[in-house]
Amino acid sequence: FKIILPLLFIFFAVISYSLIKEWGYASVYSEKVIDNLNGLNLDKDKKNIILGLPARLGQTHMLEYAAGPYNYEKYGKFILQDKIYDIIYGGSLDTNSLGSQISIKQISKNEYELETTGGTQYFLKPDGNPGKYIDENIIIKLSGKNSFRKFKKMYVKVLFDKANVYVLNGDNFIKLQ
Numbered sequence: 001f002k003i004i005l006p007l008l009f010i011f012f013a014v015i016s017y018s019l020i021k022e023w024g025y026a027s028v029y030s031e032k033v034i035d036n037l038n039g040l041n042l043d044k045d046k047k048n049i050i051l052g053l054p055a056r057l058g059q060t061h062m063l064e065y066a067a068g069p070y071n072y073e074k075y076g077k078f079i080l081q082d083k084i085y086d087i088i089y090g091g092s093l094d095t096n097s098l099g100s101q102i103s104i105k106q107i108s109k110n111e112y113e114l115e116t117t118g119g120t121q122y123f124l125k126p127d128g129n130p131g132k133y134i135d136e137n138i139i140i141k142l143s144g145k146n147s148f149r150k151f152k153k154m155y156v157k158v159l160f161d162k163a164n165v166y167v168l169n170g171d172n173f174i175k176l177q
Contacts, residue, residue, distance in 0.1 A: 019059075019060075022057055022058055022059075022060050022095075023060055025057065025095050026054075026057045026060045026062050029054065029057075029062070029095075029098065029099070030054065030062050030063050030069075032171065033053065033054060033063060033168065033171075034063070034066065034069055034070055034073050035073070036168075036171060036172065036173060037050070037053075037066070037070055037084075037173065038070065038073055038074045040166065040173055042082050042084065042164070043164055044082065046162055046163055046164050047083070047085060047137055047162060047163040047164070048082070048083065048084045048085065048163070048164050048166070049084075049085045049086075049087060049137070049138060049163050049164065049165045049166070050066070050084050050085065050086045050087075050166050050167075050168070050173075051086075051087065051088045051114070051140075051154070051156070051165065051166065051167045051168070052088065052089065052090040052102055052114075052123070052167050052168040052169070053066055053086045053089050053090065053168055054089065054090050054091065054092075054098055054168070055089030055090065055091055055124060055126070056089070056091030056092070056124065057091070057092055057093075057095065057098055058092075058093055058094070063086070063089070064086075064089060064126065065086065066084065066086050067080055067082075067083065067084050067085075067086070068080070070082070070084060087125065087133050087138075087140065088123055088124070088125050088133065088140055088142070088154060089123070089124050089125070089126070090102075090116075090121065090122070090123060090124075090168065091121070091122050091123075091124055091150070092118055092120050092121045092122070093120035093148075094119070094120050096118065096119070097116075097118025097119050097120040097121040098118070098121070099118075099170055099171060100116065100117045100118030100121050100170065101117050101169055101170045102114050102115070102116060102117065102167055102168070102169045102170075103115040103116075103117055104167065104169065104174065104176070110157060110158045110159070110177060111155070111156070111157045111158075112155075112156045112157075112176055113153065113154070113155055113156075114153065114154040114155075114156065114167060115144070115152060115153045115154075116146075116152045116153075120146075120148075121152070122146060122148075122150030122151055122152055123142055123150070123151045123152065123153075123154050124150065124151065125140075125142065130142070130151075131143070131151065136159065136160070136162075137158065137159055137160055137162055137163035138156065138157065138158055138159060138163060138165065139155075139156070139157040139159065140154060140155065140156050140157075141154070141155040142154050142155075143155065156176065158176065158177045161177075163177075164177065165177050
């Protein structure tokens with residue numbers, strides 16, 4: 001008992017320290033992403049679709065459903081003035097992969113293939129069908145699972161000019177269409 005109890009204490013102290021460090025990094029990185037998102041001149045007349053916002057860092061939740069934090073940071077109120085639709089998120093098991101570039105290949109005028117480049121980076125859609133999203137403006141299909149069964153490829157087809165589609169690529173947002 002005298003040996004096991006101190007070892008358990010040390011084990012939980014190390015785990016707690018790494019989790020708190022991860023939470024701190026996730027908080028700072030989330031603020032940076034929201035600042036970059038606020039720097040975009042979003043069109044209020046079109047649907048603004050954001051792909052790849054960081055939602056997970058290990059077991060830490062980050063920017064799922066970012067319309068609230070985005071609008072609060074931009075306007076200082078809990079009012080959704082600008083509508084953003086963050087449909088597909090990004091995640092990573094480590095901090096190095098979280099901000100990795102997304103490989104973007106344009107297939108045709110309105111079709112794109114995106115792929116993660118970080119070792120533990122992945123795409124996720126937490127609600128509904130996890131591998132597909134379709135509405136009147138866009139078709140998204142996730143594919144190509146990595147070694148821990150998370151999606152690493154995304155097919156995007158923009159159907160009409162009624163939506164602006166942005167991808168978080170590293171630290172910057174790239175407008176697809």
